[in-house]
Structures are given as structure tokens and as C-alpha cells.
Amino acid sequence: xxxxxxxxxxxxxxxxxxxxxxxxxxxxxxxxxxxxxxxxxxxxxxxxxxxxxxxxxxxxxxxxxxxxxxxxxxxxxxxxxxxxxxxxxxxxxxxxxxxxxxxxxxxxxxxxxxxxxxxxxxxxxxxxxxxxxxxxxxxxxxxxxxxxxxxxxxxxxxxxxxxxxxxxxxxxxxxxxxxxxxxxxxxxxxxxxxxxxxxxxxxxxxxxxxxxxxxxxxxxxxxxxxxxxxxxxxxxxxxxxxxxxxxxxxxxxxxxxxxxxxxxxxxxxxxxxxxxxxxxxxxxxxxxxxxxxxxxxxxxxxxxxxxxxxxxxxxxxxxxxxxxxxxxxxxxxxxxxxxxxxxxxxxxxxxxxxxxxxxxxxxxxxxxxxxxxxxxxxxxxxxxxxxxxxxxxxxxxxxxxxxxxxxxxxxxxxxxxxxxxxxxxxxxxxxxxxxxxxxxxxxxxxxxxxxxxxxxxxxxxxxxxxxxxxxxxxxxxxxxxxxxxxxxxxxxxxxxxxxxxxxxxxxxxxxxxxxxxxxxxxxxxxxxxxxxxxxxxxxxxxxxxxxxxxxxxxxxxxxxxxxxxxxxxxxxxxxxxxxxxxxxxxxxxxxxxxxxxxxxxxxxxxxxxxxxxxxxxxxxxxxxxxxxxxxxxxxxxxxxxxxxxxxxxxxxxxxxxxxxxxxxxxxxxxxxxxxxxxxxxxxxxxxxxxxxxxxxxxxxxxxxxxxxxxxxxxxxxxxxxxxxxxxxxx
Numbered sequence: 207x208x209x210x211x212x213x214x215x216x217x218x219x220x221x222x223x224x225x226x227x228x229x230x231x232x233x234x235x236x237x238x239x240x241x242x243x244x245x246x247x248x249x250x251x252x253x254x255x256x257x258x259x260x261x262x263x264x265x266x267x268x269x270x271x272x273x274x275x276x277x278x279x280x281x282x283x284x285x286x287x288x289x290x291x292x293x294x295x296x297x298x299x300x301x302x303x304x305x306x307x308x309x310x311x312x313x314x315x316x317x318x319x320x321x322x323x324x325x326x327x328x329x330x331x332x333x334x335x336x337x338x339x340x341x342x343x344x345x346x347x348x349x350x351x352x353x354x355x356x357x358x359x360x361x362x363x364x365x366x367x368x369x370x371x372x373x374x375x376x377x378x379x380x381x382x383x384x385x386x387x388x389x390x391x392x393x394x395x396x397x398x399x400x401x402x403x404x405x406x407x408x409x410x411x412x413x414x415x416x417x418x419x420x421x422x423x424x425x426x427x428x429x430x431x432x433x434x435x436x437x438x439x440x441x442x443x444x445x446x447x448x449x450x451x452x453x454x455x456x457x458x459x460x461x462x463x464x465x466x467x468x469x470x471x472x473x474x475x476x477x478x479x480x481x482x483x484x485x486x487x488x489x490x491x492x493x494x495x496x497x498x499x500x501x502x503x504x505x506x507x508x509x510x511x512x513x514x515x516x517x518x519x520x521x522x523x524x525x526x527x528x529x530x531x532x533x534x535x536x537x538x539x540x541x542x543x544x545x546x547x548x549x550x551x552x553x554x555x556x557x558x559x560x561x562x563x564x565x566x567x568x569x570x571x572x573x574x575x576x577x578x579x580x581x582x583x584x585x586x587x588x589x590x591x592x593x594x595x596x597x598x599x600x601x602x603x604x605x606x607x608x609x610x611x612x613x614x615x616x617x618x619x620x621x622x623x624x625x626x627x628x629x630x631x632x633x634x635x636x637x638x639x640x641x642x643x644x645x646x647x648x649x650x651x652x653x654x655x656x657x658x659x660x661x662x663x664x665x666x667x668x669x670x671x672x673x674x675x676x677x678x679x680x681x682x683x684x685x686x687x688x689x690x691x692x693x694x695x696x697x698x699x700x701x702x703x704x705x706x707x708x709x710x711x712x713x714x715x716x717x718x719x720x721x722x723x724x725x726x727x728x729x730x731x732x733x734x735x736x737x738x739x740x741x742x743x744x745x746x747x748x749x750x751x752x753x754x755x756x757x758x759x760x761x762x763x764x765x766x767x768x769x770x771x772x773x774x775x776x777x778x779x780x781x782x783x784x785x786x787x788x789x790x791x792x793x794x795x796x797x798x799x800x801x802x803x804x805x806x807x808x809x810x811x812x813x814x815x816x817x818x819x820x821x822x823x824x825x826x827x828x829x830x831x832x833x834x835x836x837x838x839x840x841x842x843x844x845x846x847x848x849x850x851x852x853x854x855x856x857x858x859x860x861x862x863x864x865x866x867x868x869x870x871x872x873x874x875x876x877x878x879x880x881x882x883x884x885x886x887x888x889x890x891x892x893x894x895x896x897x898x899x900x901x902x903x904x905x906x907x908x909x910x911x912x913x914x915x916x917x918x919x920x921x922x923x924x925x926x927x928x929x930x931x932x933x934x935x936x
Contacts, residue, residue, distance in 0.1 A: 226324030454765025474510030523820030594696030624648035
């Protein structure tokens, strides 16, 4: 900076302007705006270039020490502010790994200059505290390819308010729908949809929610037309959303599509040809509801959802050097399955797990404590599985996109600080039959202040913790209360995501103000109904499967092709690894042989009934079987991969099923039925529908042209199993 510029700056600033900027309320937000204290720069755990400050400035006291006292006190020079390393590096007057962050004639530069010139004063106890942040507007319907300026206001404890738009940080959650610049100017894209903009200033966060209706003229769609008659509460919320966005919903799916869709989603099983034929000829208007009721009573329903919950609850068999692990995982898996089969109320199901005590042999829910052993695992598993909150960041610092602090994190950890364990250790010191009990004492300390943290809920009350109390019971009562803002919403969102392929909050376990639900009214209606039913999971499934969204065709229309948030069509989902393998076994009539520890599982055991993930089979791993190391359902992968295509082509397991002497391919080859009759049966068995005319012609042409009847049927079956129609639930 030249001497002339310095002189100009000094003369331009009057007495009011020369007032020292507040470190907490002016300097820290500015460093955040400039990205200096982000996780990719000086805010990461190891710092950068010798300077380490707290992520997003959540610890102003330590940040002040780092800026003023460390580095031989050269980072700020109050006598000659323009010679301070803080300013010279930020303006690229000397080399800086982060590049140029501000200009010498900018307002940001002047704020830092004035702070340095005033002596670099640190956080002051008398400074007003930032209490909340508001954004205006906070919700708006915008047209495509338009702009909207946001205004951000900071509200302080002394009653003052300040426009901090230029100092705030803005981030869109979907730049393909709408982007936002550094000063809060939103620019919408040509496509419609829903988006949110996160706004951060200091340690507070606000969010703007935007709606962009689809331009029907450009996409060729038509206006949504409501069906005749009164709509259910759920369908009413769906239709309001479609009308607000101008989305044209797809027509209802065919009966053949619905019986396959529902059977796979509820039982993890393909419908048989006989079941399909009965359903297709059933003329009762409520036949889908009757089908759902039948499916919910089948043992496959309990087995399929038990596997889902066993993964969320980390009922893990692998990772241990012991042969005695399987007994415990099988007990817990069976308890989960029996609870689901009995339709145990969801609140009681969760409470029995979290408050479990006693022997793992006599009380299987205690086996949850086998994998969940540390304060970190307690907090993160419970928050993600039952509250839909990803709180991992708050272990080390204030959550960067939510209100959770380290105190919140360790307060939840303190709920489980008195968990005791005894007995039950086997080879390699691996727990196999522990006894879980509540110790007389147990504390958790804040890692930064070393203060003892009282057991408390996330954003909720502190729980009694005398030697006669079990804080887990207070926590569970709070969590399962009808007034809890997380519990019911998380479960209904999880189940909606299971059936619809996408949560109303998506990802399903990442609820935060900066990731709002795509349809808040729908989510609240589902949660209210779930609570009112007494946490009846089967009733929740009936509600979801009765909705228009679930019964829509998966075929997109011009008016909803771009929709990925609002359920105007059914989103196809790839079959999970276990369901896909079981489906192939069912079609080819050859069960999979699963090798256990020790010995083999009984012949006929299905993949969805395996007690844990520690059953070696390459097919399941390639198609995304989770390792059960996390409570996040994202651990199960449904992403396509080259290895999957190679597995379909080269799998020894598929080849064994195709060539088995007693398998379906051999049965077809030995059958006296005509090719036409066999093709009809194959399509019903594989796709739950009759073959289309062109499919029948192609299949017959191939079968009649192939001399080896057995090889012809094996190839036909394999080609159908390798199709997207078979591998996806649509």
C-alpha cells in the first residue's frame, strides 16, 4: 500500500469511522466471509501456513491469540497497520497460499485496518451478543431466469439490529436450480424446482427457501388436474405442491406394476406368477389395500425390514477375531424381526434398545451396546438413527451448518456416561456376552474447557443423574414424546424414502435448517398421523402406499421429467443386493448356498434373512451390501459400477443357478409346453407381467432358431435377469 493511499485512508475516516471494530462481531465474520477460517484453509484442524484458527470463528478467544500473539506478533502491527502480515498477505503484496482475498481499497480492508490500528483488541465481555439472524425475504416463489436480492439482518442482545448482507456467507443447496453470489443475489436457472440458500454470519445461520414453478410452455407439459372426489390428507399436500409448482403428475401405474412394486418394497420378494394372475383378475376397487394388508402379515415383511434395521443399528458380525460373535448377532436380529412382526410400537422398540440392561443372552437389545461402545458412537448413532441429525462435526467444533455446539454433542454423550460392562469376553478380548448395567458414577468433560457436562437432550432439557437415576430413561422419554421435533419426523421420512426412493428431507438422516423438507406440510401430516396412531409402523406403511405418489407410474411426462424432489412420478430404485440375489434365486428356482461360521446356513435361507453381513459372497458386496459400520443408510450403495456388469456376466453363482439340473431353466427345457406358453410363464415370473407382442415375437424367434433347447432357455432367462426392468423396482 503506497504512502499516498495511507494518507488518503487516514483523512477519509472521520472520528466515528475510526471507532475500533468489534473482534467478535466484525472481524471474525469478515474472516469467515473471506474464507480464511474455512476447513480448507486456516480453519482446518492442522491450520495452514503456520496459522491455525477455529473453524468459522467459533472460538474467538483462541483466534485472537493466534492472530495477535503467535508468529512473533508480526501478524498485526498497530503502529503501521499496512505493514501487518494479515493485510499484506490478504492483498497479495507478499506470497500467500490462499491467493488474493481482498483489495486495498475495499470496505473489508478498511475494517481490518481500523481494527489493527486500534490495537487489535480481542473479544470483550461488554460487547453485544449476536442472538439471531434473519433473512428477507425468507421464502419466495420466483420465476425461472430471474434474480432476487436477499437482505440479512443481525439481531444483538442490546436490542440493536444491523444489516450484515455484505458480511454474510451465502450458499445454495442446488446450484442447478438457483445459484447465489457472494453478496446474496440469487439467480434462478431455466428449470423449475425447490432450493434453499444457507446464510451464515458469526455463529448464527438462517435459510431462504425458494420455489420456482415449472414453465409448462417450455417443457410441453399440461396443468395438473385434480382427480374427482375428496383427497386424503397426504394426497392433499401432494396436490398442493404440484399445483404450486405447475408439475404434471404421471398417471397411475398398472396393476402389474403395483403388485411387483408393493411386494418388493414390503417383503423384499418378487410376486409369484400365480399371485400376479390373481391380482390382475381381481376387480375389487380396494384390492391394493387388501394386498398391502396381506403383505404386512407375511414373514418376509418382518425379515426384510429386520435386515434394514439391523444395518442401521450396526448389528455387525465382521471385524472380530472370534467365532463366537454370530450367536449374539443372530439373537439381536431375531429380536428385531419378532418386534417388527408383532408391530411393536416404534417408540417402545427404540426405548427397549436404548435403555437395555442385563445379559445379552437374556435381553437381546443389549447387543446394541456391543457395537456402540464409545461416547462418539453413542452420540452419532442415536442422533442419526432416531433423530435424523448428522452431528459428527460438533465433536470438534460448532456444527458449520446447524445450531449444534460441542456442548450439545457432549451433553448427549453424558446420557450414556454411566454405562457399565462386565463379563462376556472371549478370544482376542472381543465382547460376546457382556452384561450391561448402570454404574453409580460416570462423567463427560468438555474437551476444550474441561468442564463436566450434564446429561441433556439435543436442544432439550437436562436429565436427572443421581445414583438412583438412569439418564437414558429421561432421554428416551423426551425423545419419544409427541412433542419431540425430530423423532416421528425422522421415522416417517425414513419410511417415505424407503418406499419412494427419496426422502422428503433428503438425505433422509440429515435434517437441518439449511436442508429443508421439499414438502414441509406433507412431512408434518405424516408425522402427526404416525404419533396419533401410537407409532404404528404398519399403519404408516398403509398410509404411504395408499398415496397418489406411490401409485404413480414411473414413466415420466414432459411436465415432470425434470422433477426430482416432488414425487410427481414414481422414482425407480435398484433392488438392494440381497433382494436382487433372492429374486434371481426365485426366478431360477435354485437357492443360494450361504457359508456361515461355523458350517453352512440351512438350504433355502434367503439373503434378506441373514443375521449379519459377515457371510462371504462376492455378489452381495459388489451390489452394495453395507458393512454395518455406520448408522447411515447411505452406507448401502446403489450406484452403478463396472464390477456389477462383470458380475452379471461372469458370476459363478448365477451360472450355477442357470445350469442346475433341477432349476427353472432345466424345467423349461424338459417341459412339453410350447415355447409360447413358456415365454408367457417366464415373463410373469420375471417381470410380473405378460410379454408384450414384440417381446413374444423376439423370444419365439430366438427359441425356435436355437437347436439346444436347454441353452436357449438359459440364455433367454439370463438376458431378462440382466435388464433394468428386472434389476429395478419401478
